[in-house]
Amino acid sequence: MVDGVAVARLYGEPLFALPNDLYIPPDALEVFLEAFQGPLDLLLYLIRKQNFNILDIPMADVTRQYLAYVDQIRAHNLELAADYLLMAAMLIEIKSRMLLPPKPSENGEEPEDPRAELVRRLLEYEQMKLAAARLDSLPVMGRDFLRAQVHVEQSLAPRFPDVSLVDIQEAWRDILRRAKLNQHHRITREQLSVREYMSVVLRRLQGERFVEFQDLFDVSQGSPVVVVTFIAMLELARERLLEITQAEAFAPIYVRLAYQPT
Known part of the structure; x- marks a missing residue:
């Protein structure tokens, strides 16, 4: 063949x-x-x-x-x-x-x-x-699988710490103490509207970047006006129309419009 x-x-x-x-x-x-x-x-x-x-x-x-x-x-x-x-x-x-x-071993054992x-x-x-x-x-990184890498962009905008309830209470007590120093012995009956003072607070914050918490209260008008103003401010915060911020613990509390650009 x-x-x-x-x-x-x-x-x-x-x-x-x-x-x-x-x-x-x-x-x-x-x-x-x-x-x-x-x-x-x-x-x-x-x-x-x-x-x-x-x-x-x-x-x-x-x-x-x-x-x-x-x-x-x-x-x-x-x-x-x-x-x-x-x-x-x-x-x-x-x-x-x-x-x-095989060579015989000295102790009589079988040779290896x-x-x-x-x-x-x-x-x-x-x-x-x-x-x-x-x-x-076994699985090897780079040969059988790759490590997942996720890039998370960090926001450059500063994040202020949340204002605690205790901080608001202390600021409120300070406002009340100052209001008592300006008491009047005039007996009148006033109809105070929370909605009206909500508008007052919004006008006060209009055009301002930040307003200190205590500057929103006119203590010269007495405790009723201060109380209504405080309730109006809380209502605005609940409706997310304003923001209450604090740079750090025990620092002054500031208020600003929620939609106002920084």
């Missing part, structure tokens, strides 16, 4: 002679051994590929196959094959010791198997290789 004399196939067609201009790089076989992570990896591959019992390694077969692999690269890249040649010497030594009769140290190293290497494979199967 044609395949019996063909040296290779190119695109499915038989090739009977190598081209004259065919170039084989000196390190062409280096890729093969770099697929293994050292001599133990190659030796473990040969054992597992043929289903040998790792506790009872057939040294003759394994050594012969191992040397066949190493001989392929020894002539091309001696530096790469150095570690593999060292393992080959160890395999030949073990094979030679197995051919010799020449393959014991090699088996121990192979088992330890296999355990480490399996552990590395399990670690590599």
Whole structure:
């Protein structure tokens, strides 16, 4: 048949002679051994590929196959094959010791198997290789997933602390104390409208950036006017028509229109 004399196939067609201009790089076989992570990896591959019992390694077969692999690269890249040649010497030594009769031990115990140290190293290497494979199967950031990054723009506008109820109470007591200093002994009956004083407060804040809390009260008109003004201001705050702010704790309280730009 044609395949019996063909040296290779190119695109499915038989090739009977190598081209004259065919170039084989000196390190062409280096890729093969770099697929293994050292001599133990190659030796473990040969054992597992043929289903040998790792506790009872057939040294003759394994050594012969191992040397066949190493001989392929020894002539091309001696530096790469150095570690593999060292393992080959160890395999030949073990094979030679197995051919010799075992030396009797001084205490009468059974002599150790020449393959014991090699088996121990192979088992330890296999355990480490399996552990590395399990670690590599775990999700890795940058390979299997990316870290979510969310950019949040910080507002440049200053955020004033909320005014507590205690602060408003203290400011209100201060207004009442000042109102008592301007009491009149005039007995009259006045009809005070909260809506009217809501308009008064809004007109007072119109065109002003901030007005201090106590400046909204005309203490000279007595406590009734001060009380109605305070109720009108609370009603405006409830309807979100004005804002009550304080720069920091125990600082003066300021009032401004809610819709007035800063």
